[in-house]
Amino acid sequence: MAPPAQSHRSPSPSQPSGKSEVSDLKSQLRQFAGSRAPGVDDSKRELFKKVISFMTIGIDMSSVFGEMVMCSVTPDIVLKKMCYLYVGNYAKVNPDLALLTINFLQRDCKDEDPMIRGLALRSLCSLRVANLVEYLVGPLGSGLKDNNSYVRTVAVMGVLKLYHISASTCVDADFPSVLKHLLLNDPDTQVVANCLSALQEIWSSEATNSEEASRDRETLLSKPVVYYLLNRIKEFSEWAQCLVLELVSKYVPSDSSEIFDIMNLLEDRLQHANGAVVLATTKLFLQLTLSMTDVHQQVYERIKAPLLTLVSSGSPEQSYAVLSHLHLLVMRAPFIFASDYKHFYCQYNEPSYVKKLKLEMLTAVANESNTYEIVTELCEYAANVDIPIARESIRAVGKIALQQYDVNAIVDRLLQFLEMEKDYVTAEVLVLVKDLLRKYPQWSHDCIAVVGNISSKNIQEPKAKAALIWMLGEYSQDMQDAPYILESVIENWDDEHSAEVRLHLLTAVMKCFFKRPPETQKALGAALAAGIADFHQDVHDRALFYYRLLQHNVTVAEHVVNPPKQAVSVFADTQSSEVKDRIFDEFNSLSVVYQKPSYMFTDKEHRGPFEFSDELGNLSIGTESADTGVPGHRVEANDKDLLLSTSEKEETRVPTNSGAYSAPSYDSALVSIAAPQPQSDLLSINTLAPVIASQSGFAIDDLLGLGVSETPAPAPAPSPPPLKLNPKAALEPSMFQQKWRQLPISLSQEYSMSPQGVGALTTPQVLLQHMQNNSIQCIASGGQSPNFKFFFFAQKAEESSTFLVECKISTANSKAEIKIKADDQSASQEFSSLFQSALSKFGSP
């Protein structure tokens, strides 16, 4: 029990004034201690309640410890519970009482009543006193064998608590294997669920230093275990169901009929009252069908209704969490939600963070058939009292216009916004009109006519002012007053606080000069003079650059500053597609709510490469590409290609892609094929690789590279060039984890460290930096002086062949023990010497 809240503004009236009340309680308790009179339990309850309420408001009640324990020799559960609460609180802070407490609880662990046995065991395990763990093993062992399921449930969680207090005690007592037995055999599903969560936690953290534990952890994902859990899923509590569903989403079914069986079995989970179950099921369905385009799309259709219902029921927090997931799906497959656009209409009372998500979804789902309604709706928000939302909705209208649907009408609407004469509306519209003109220069006449009427004096926001100035420069030939407006702005150069605006002003006046020299010359001179004298470095530099350019040659200057432009076809996305894919892989987690992959907001110690998560997304895509052999059909990257991750869609659009970019997803492809199958299969697929390559001819250089490197070379290889490492190698933690599991150790060596190196190794970080300079990246590190442990990786410069290194350094005896695993095992010796030389340089100046 946590120390209670101390900050009470108004202490309850029953608070004792001093010691006398505590001693009063003490004597009253003593009075009842031996009594067995009828009704005495009720009086005891009253006294216990008092003791505990004093305790929770921070009064030291440890002096009545003995009396409390004496009084709780009773079958009354309520009294027992309160007593456990009490002793648990004082055992931690008072070591003298701890031993007494343990005796008391150990005795109760043998009580006749299973409820008392369970409660006592729970309290015993919650004490968390590190030096008393030896007393836990016995009661836990018998608790796990108890014939009452409640006691077993408690005991399983107790094992986990023991593990956190002292991992070695827990493992030495062989508790994990007892749990494994219970997991598969216990009749009570609550026990099974607790075993599952306890084992996941224990094996995941054991896996770092024990091969056996990591193999054990694999067995959780084996077909028998998964099927066993799935078949009992309806018996589990709703929370345990989430746990099981999460586990199954990591399981890789062997064929499509298995996938359908699982989905049929779980379909009714989508109608569960608990939203967490619905979302966990959704994740599972999405993951299972990643490689089956048509079915994947049907899954979207199927989960749409439950998710939309979840949004409209429940607390605002629940709806927001679901809406974030819906947002993710809408962004991936907007066309599927096109007919549901009304669900994304904003309600007046909704908080702005909800409205913001909805606006983004409305923008995404807009297509030929619904644009009119959506834009009409968005225009109503522009007159919203909530100014940030009004701005967002104007931006949304602009984005839809950029998506090319019904641009004509939308431009009209945007221009109508200007009539509202609201500063913020005008500002937003100006920025949008600028973007629109960059994409659709053909609209310039209509827009310029309206924009020309706006006085720059009324615009304060830098972005909007910059946009207006850009238009003045770009279209100065069509705007009668352009040079004069610019001139008047330049006159007020010193009042212009934003550097962005001043930079735009310089460029605009240059452009204007090329088009209408006589009218602009004076303004240009003034602008350049003011710019060169500007204190802002960029403004100064640009002015100087223009000045010298003009001095050099005016025609060249025009080519540099005002070359003929191509209309922009697509504006860059703010979030990279890799990040988006990553978030999708982490569906049903907080990453979706934060719209960031988890590595951006969790501590390293809480994830690392050994977190129990595999990226199935990439795996199944890989399988698919090998099956079909011809990935050529992906060239038509139409909307229906749901199965493609976003990054792949991009790749297919760009036929010549450099290797570095596509490396992660493709080398995972091959490894994944190897995963469930024996070595011989790997070979057969490798022989396929050249075929695939010759047929497709794009973006799979890496696939080919990896494949060849593993194939036993038939001809004697020419002497290899010296090994060069890619200085910017990148590897996903999960990929590292996966490879580490699959590859055999190709080299294991021990180096001795130089004394300087040992001296410099105070924290792991310093070594990381050093190795990074030698193109060897660290993926995880830990430990404290004198023992450190590191996981490194490196990639060949020319191909994506990877080396993985486990490195244990003991500064006590100056030894570094390394294990190398490599895609290309023939190169590991060479890599080893490279690694050693890098390591030996560590610490030397």
Place this chain on the structure above:
Amino acid sequence: MLQCIFLISDSGEVMLEKQLTGHRVDRSICAWFWEHALSQGDSSKGITFLACSQVEMPPLMAIEFLCRVADVLSDYLGGLNEDLIKDNFIIVYEVFEPTLVLVITNQFLVNVEHDFLFERATASCVPWRTTDTKYANNEVYVDLVEEMDAIINRDGVLVKCEIYGEVQVNSHLSGLPDLTLSFANPSVLDDVRFHPCVRFRPWESDQILSFVPPDGQFKLMSYRVRKLKSTPIYVKPQLTSDAGACRISLLVGIRNDPGKIIDSITVEFQLPPCVLSAELSSNHGTVNILSSKKCSWSIGRIPKDKTPSMSGTLVLETGLERLHVFPTFVVGFRIMGIALSGVKIDKLDIKNLPNKPYKGFRALTHAGEFEVRS
């Protein structure tokens, strides 16, 4: 998983701290959270439940859990506010106790049971129900509670109208009763979600709800009905600006008589910041203007002889000719005795019960997010 739960009062004070694992979460996180929540304009009323986690986890698992805890507490304490929590400190602490480490305890979570606090694990084939329930008078009540969400746009067009409904059951039945509930028109339901007690197959094949109910009050099912064609009442705002003032008039009347009395009709709206002052009057009901420029017009029932109307003048900021930002009117109403979606309960059969129980049915529709833009 969850490492710590805090209860924060509406003034930002930490009332309770419950550490669930050995790794303590510092209380100062609450101050950070509170500042952040305030900056988002989240004017939270009542108690805030804050859970902390250092690892990734399914967000709904945490939120559903907190909601469930809040439900249990509010049910047990008869409400949820600062005073109640301070008066019942031990109970509140103890509620978190059975949930140590993992949020899994069937008896505690599946259903709100009044004796959950000192619950006794009973062997029962139905986990949400104890075997030894006994009542002298067996009774069961089924309520259809519906919420109508609607948006009427500036041109008076109904752009969105749907209903979210719940079937709430209050069961006081002895032993292990087996219930079957059927709807007269299940086809109108667009999407449904069930309490874990509902058997899936009978619904799949015949749209029948077959279940062994938990004891007491619970939500049997929730559903959604989309694309409704009309609303029971209309609200017609009209705003005309002229020379720094704006005339506002608002008419409310019955559009589609549901056949039952519509009562508790209210219209609320927020005046835009550019309105300096407002003068509003109505021919029926009362009009209030709060200092925050929030106006509310409570109408109650619509009288037979006249159409309720409200009118008045808004004085705009100096220099402003016309109103550019228009208020949205949020409408409230309640109709007893009818479910507006048209869903009707056909019959309720009860098996496995020695004597005939009393069965009660009710329906209620009220406005959810019902808004009219001007």
